[in-house]
Amino acid sequence: MSQQTTTRTLKVNGEEHRIAFSLHHSLLEVLREELGLTGTKHGCELGECGTCTVLIDGKPILSCLELAAECEGREVETVEGMMQGNELHPLQACFADLGAAQCGYCTPGILMAAKALLQRNESPTRDEIITALAGNLCRCTGYHKIIESIEWAAARLRGDEKFEPPKRAIYGESIPGETVSDA
């Protein structure tokens, strides 16, 4: 089958791009290879890991299973569009500070899914976070730092500046009996 090429206008991170690409190429391929937006990663290209998640019209979508040709007229948002000027989005800042990104490879996809969650639900419970993120695999963190970062970012987005992640999330639980022996 010879390749069919198309020219479409894609709106990515609020900016319109008139680009030509092969009609059978996924949004993932076009973002990374035509637009140079390599912040969106890929781990299987079969919809099994969540690594390539982007937002389309505000919904987290697997860009490996979305034809770019079907994204015309829709708002695509990638990790590159998250920063507010030169400032990190609160989700990004909390992820960086708590160590929710280790190797960082699943991070863009998880940030996208988390952003969509917080747009729908400004104070998600832990169970709601787990449910919303359960399609994104991470092999490094064991997920806890991600959950704690989302809780922290949610608080900051709500304007709750007093919220702090629990001390045990950073230093570990205080060692039983240690305070006694110190005293």
Added chain:
Amino acid sequence: MHDTDPVEEKTVVPTSDELRLIGTPFRRVDGRAKVTGQTRFADDLSFARMVHMKLVRSTVPHARIVKIDTAKAQEMPGVVGILTGDSMPDPFGILPVSQDEHALCIDKVRFVGDPVVAVAALTEDQAHEAALTVEVEYESLETIASVEEAVANPEPRIHDYGDEGNLHKKLSMSFGDVDSGFEEADQIFEDVLFFEGNTHLPMEQHATVALTEETDRVTVYSSTQTPHYLHRSLAKVLGLPAARIRVIACPNGGGFGGKSDPFNHEICAAKMALKLGRPVKICLTREEVFYCHRGRHPVLMKIRTGVKKDGTLTAQHLQTALDGGAYGSYGVASTYYTGALQTVTYELPKYRFDSIRAFTNKPPCGPKRGHGTPQPRFAFEVHLDKIAHQLSIDPADLRLQQLVAADSVTTNWLKVGSMGLGKCIEAVVAGSGWRERYGNLPEGRGLGLACGSYLSGAGLPIYWNHMPQSGVQLQLDRSGGVALFCGETEIGQGSDSVIAAITAEILGIDLHDIRLCVADTDLTPVDLGSYSSRVTLMAGNAAIQAAERARDLVAKGAAEKLDVPARELVFADGQVFHGENPDNGMSFSDAVIAAESRFGTLGTTGSYTPPRSPGRYRGAGVGPSPAYSYSAAVVETEVDPETGLYRIEHVWMAHDVGKCINPALVMGQIEGSVYMGLGEAMMEEQVFRRLPKKRSNALVHKHPSLLEYKSPTFAEMPPVTSYIIEDPDPNGPFGAKEVGQGPLLPMMPAVANSIFDAVGVRVDQVPIAPHMIRQAIEARDRGKEARFGPKSFPQIDFGVPLQVPTPAEGGDGKAINIEEAGVRSGTGTMTERKDSVKGDN
């Protein structure tokens, strides 16, 4: 940059309560790049005129290559280059004793997925279409699918080297008079256990981009944990001087040991770039990542331990059988590791260890997080749980009563420094309410305890040499910034942050004034790589040395200006000042200017070589480490006895990290290890499927996909209570030991032990599937042994063991029967193999 005369006298020795950065939870230096999508992984790179490469991989498990027909592929649209194995005849491999891989197979293929042809085209679409048209004719050979088959079928040999038949490695070692140890015992316990293979599954699929700048000069960007070893393999196979090859390890999107070998695709990309004179990229598919593998060996284990009535261990005899897959990889080291660290947790006065590693027609196994030690640790900790139960001793007490002493030498001659296992056990016992709850929870609910220990870097490099294992170079300039050059590779563990923080701490400057240049063989001093949990300790110590030398130079410059003795100067908060009179000081950048004015361009180096281990016997090279980390875990599990389905409710994990460089990073490693350990305990397995032999010769990976290889999701991860234990080790930077691998080790046995406490049955293998629990319960209900697991260990003649008297027996670390001991020397050496490969063609 020249190395300024090192000043060995220490100017200021910071004491721990003066530390400003070390021990605080600072944002990792690559944190911002990783949350903004700016981090450039290998597949994110793109160059003008770049072409794309695909590998044609074997579709048969074991065969001679009769004919390779690339004629159709040559004619396919966009194809620009094709490589076959004859263009790269020299073998390679990570270990000098196992140079058994070829960039592309020449004479034989050894597993489904072994690469045979490389095709480059203008687009990846075109390269893939062309690759699908390549026809390879094979003459099938009998396949070996398991250790048992390898033992039973010495022919046909998968390789023409190795200790015998299809056994790659066979070894037997005896530390002390083991028979007398067993005689001292009141009771002898024996178990057979199995640990299924599993794989690293980094989220990033391996990728490489190679490009040429001169006719005979190639640069290779790759997702590798070991740029230095890749560098050596490239030089060997490409036949180029190493100085004409530059390897740059991109940040790895997860490694876990899976990117520690030099790989075929890396060498092929370089070769293709040299052939075409244009950049070549290859990014593997997820299926191909499963074929690269080098993951956890499946290991069958027989463990036999003599125990006194009070629980004291008198002797242990451990036998392990490793299913190595089709190539050597790190396998010889893995084989030793399935026995080496049994001795570093509990006093084991006499110890015998026998092992084989078999070649099988499956992707090669190698080092995964914990390298060779999680399997015997699983066996030992489950075995101890059974012993404790039989002797009615609390499993925590059984362990606490016979911990290896700090600053001691083990039965097999490993030097243990700091040893915080007791504190770890006490923390998880207290935190979990173990004393009240263990054995007393309602049916279906259980607690399990287990421990572990791991290396903070292997004592020896992979190839024999007397050079440092880590190097750091600092360049100071008058802006006050410091450029730090180091060969270490960031794989997500935070090594960039660790070396930057150590340097910033010593120079008293802001973390952001350190500029890192890492993992570039052209620019950075060698670091052996991000494996064996070595970077914090080794690169950290090298950074300390380089930074202290730099500080001393700057201090001399500043001292002259400030008119105080250099040794009385303090470096902190970007200032250099007199400790007794802080008002008498200057900024760090002014101090650098003073030093540069006096000494010229400022640069220092630091390097690290581990201390020599006391063991002097053959095999003593595997196991020694500058420092051992320790961990203990309690796992709480809910089991449905009706179905066998179970859920982990809570994990308490304590880890002795020596000293936290950054607690946030330490917590991340603990929780990540708990996660990966749970995956191995509950569901992850790299398993294979053979079709009915009458109809097919196929032997394939059962499920090379992220859907069917079960990696736990958010939904499976239980709450984790972590305790960071700090028992500083004199060999560690600021006392730090490893944390990247150790906390994984207790997880698998702790889960198995918790299931026993919940429903009273044993599953002596991992991963533990619900049907196994159900079958054990059904067996119990029928009056049979309440157990699911392997029945027996194969009969193997391990030969005369190498006898090594223990320290307690007055030994000197050497073997006493070198002449008669050990296995027969191999039928076919590597040299013979090399000749035969060349001769055949």
Added chain:
Amino acid sequence: MLRLPAFQFLQPSTLQEAADQLAIDPANTRLVAGGTDLWPNMKRRHQGAGTVISLRGIEELSGIEETNDGDLVIGATTTLDVIIDDERVQQRYPALMTAVESISSPLLRNAGTIGGNLCLDTRCTYYNQNEEWRRSIDYCMKEEGETCWVAPSSPRCWAVSSGDSVPMLCALGAEISLVSKQGERSLPLADLFLDDGIEYLSKRPDEIVTRIQLSAPSGERTAFWKLRRRGSIDFGVLSVAVAGWCNGDSTDRIEIWLGSVGSTPVRCADSIASLIGKPLDDESIAEAAALARKSAGANPLGNTDFVPQWRGKMIEKYVDAVLREVAGLTRQRMKPNHG
């Protein structure tokens, strides 16, 4: 990166246009809406197509509407997240919501459609593999090969019906509508499925599933349970859907359906017959559960996750548990995590 092979891509904006395009060469044309099944299958090249027609631009195929009789009509290209979020579905068909919520992961449900879930290609671990892998087993009966490797002497293919919404929609008596160039027809959803891994749908290649119609609830009590390894992403290896209409102590009517245990959704006819006229109590439920395992079409084999013998045993345990939930009886142990 695993990529799609090239194909001709059409984006019609009306149903008529789509039906006309499909009629040209139906055997070589595939329909796509969410793409969460087709694209992976095409990337792995066990489904191919010269032409792919996207149904996304056809407005009339998407959305949930209520008829004057209180029936709910769900357009075939309605995405799964929209169904989960629909208050009418939540209130009237709570077990359907549970079933749809158990499909794969939240990311996939944002794109995947209900029509796609009904037409989901049957699955098998010898089939859902890359082209290169399938070459190494010389392919299988379902695509290019001759042998069904999970049952090598079998004359038929045993790929597994895995749409998680299917057993629940069947238990609720849903009807579907199909449109082709020739016109429209409706049929009970249960009649869409055939017991064969290859020919698993009675739908003709030139037909388009347009909508699913659910009757207004009539006092049924429902429950849905799914067994899978992980709480997300995974397909089911067993799902149990029950809708029961009870009058006092007597069961007037009950539908018990199994998913992912054979090539077709399985109606547990003997279990159903055993319960009619009886109260749902410990004894009747145990009997019905034991009978469920022997239902025609329920034949777990070694082509999914978990070992088949255990999956077979779980049919009884799960049917028992789901019937108990419908009956309002407690169960001792935890509810398995199904997402």
